[in-house]
Amino acid sequence: MADELAVHSTFVIERRFAKPPSAVFAALSEPAKKRRWFGDNPNHDVLDFEVDFRVDGVERWRYRMNAKTPFPGTELTNIGIHMDIVPNRRIVIAYAMAMAGRRFSASLVTFELIPNGSGTDLILTHQGGFFEGADGPKMREEGWQSLLSRLAAEVDG
Secondary structure (H helix, E strand, C coil): CCCCCCEEEEEEEEEEECCCHHHHHHHHHCHHHHHHHHHCECCEEEEEEEECCCCCCEEEEEEEECCCCCCCCCEEEEEEEEEEEECCCEEEEEEEEEECCEEEEEEEEEEEEEEECCEEEEEEEEEEEECCCCCHHHHHHHHHHHHHHHHHHHHHC
């Protein structure tokens, strides 16, 4: 197992929102809104939640998986650094995830917001490295698909 190589992957997901870029940007940047679509979930309990939304600002999430998951009681941490922010246009975050204290992935996630009439086209690009025991690219993409559906519910209601 120790000799396994990291798996690298890039995927792109596009979504259309009925609201303007400012509304999508608010859901990506305002801590209370982001917690609703990104943090809160019936499969885990949020233990810590912190967002310092500025370039070089850190966001930290710590969850405890519950009985609805294969890993009940296990802690999952997600730490991100905001690498680039252009209001209503772009957010770039470098993330590292760990389960039970063991890092299993590192990712660069770029959100691009493109005005489209009265709405917004969002392009999410995820570039990741997955280490031993990681969920892997397929599950990560499925996770982001689900998160973006939750983002749509937050933005478009």
